[in-house]
Each structure stands twice: as structure tokens, then as C-alpha cells.
Amino acid sequence: NSCHATGKNAMSPQIDRDDLSIMQAFADLRFNIPFPLQLRLGRQEFLFGQDRILGLRDGPTVRQTFDGARMTIGLKAITGDLFLVRPVSYAVGVFDNVPRSKEFVLASYWTIPLNKSSLLDLYYFNAQFRNSTYANDTANENRHSLGLRFGKSSGSFTCDAEFTYQ
DSSP, X not given: OOEEOOSOSSOOHHHHEESBOOSOEEEEXXXXXXXXXXXXXXXXXXXXXXXSSSSOOOSSSSOOOEEEEEEEEEXXXXXXXXXXXXXXXXXXXXXXXXXXXXOXXXXXXXXXXXXXXXXXXXXXXXXXXXXXXXXXXXXXXXXXXXXXXXXXXXXXXXXXXXXXXX
């Protein structure tokens, strides 16, 4: 991909410009042991729930990607994702993006269908980031998030409620 923003008053090279890079490059290994299991290794994007805790970061020009491993387990109607990944750091040049050192996301995300139109998601995320900036201050972050999300859709009606403990 090649991402460029024009006409913005303030641009950040880390999120608004990337001359040329690889967004996703992964290999999937599938196994049919007593249950379906898929192992995905490489650079990948994530979108869980409503993109609140870990997602694509669609507001900035350059989307967020991660390097690492993701295991998806299918247990009848229940789906579970377990992953350990490192966020990718963006540089403006060509093929110069690398995983951020000593930073990672370790997570477990389970989706349980309650009926044809309702889902319950249960999740745990541990995110460790270095030099995060919040309200003009910079610090290391070690965040643990435990939560649940209820979603229901029926025709044009959609309901989404999420509760997270950090």
C-alpha cells in the first residue's frame, strides 16, 4: 500500500504518510483435530467488536497492522481467537516499517451466538506500549482489559452494548 494525506492542517508521519509498505502478509495453517483450528503467522490487521480496544485505526491515513501469531478455534458455534502480536511502527520511506520493540498485545476474544440475531463477546487484552502520549504526557503503558459485548441486529435495528474493566 501507499498512503498519503493532503490538505490536512496537521500531519503526523507515523499515521498520515507511508510511501510504500506491506499491509498484510501472512500464512494460514489449518488443522482439523477434534475441532477446527487455524494458525495465522505474519503481518495482519485486526478488527474485534466495534474496533474500540484493538482495530484498524481508520481515522488516520495509515491503518494499524501487527506482526505475530493468531490462533482461531471453532467449538461448534463458539469461536475463540488467541493472539500474541507486536504493533508495526511506520516510517515514511519504502518498505521500512518494522515491529515496535518491547511492545505487544496478548489477547483472548470469544464470540458466542445467543440466537440468530444476538452475539455475546467475552475478551481479555493485555497491551504493553512504550512512550505512549496522553494529554501531553508520555509514559509506558501496561493495560489489562476484561470485558463483554452484547450485539443484536434485526433488520434495520442494531443494538450494541459493551462493558470493559481496566
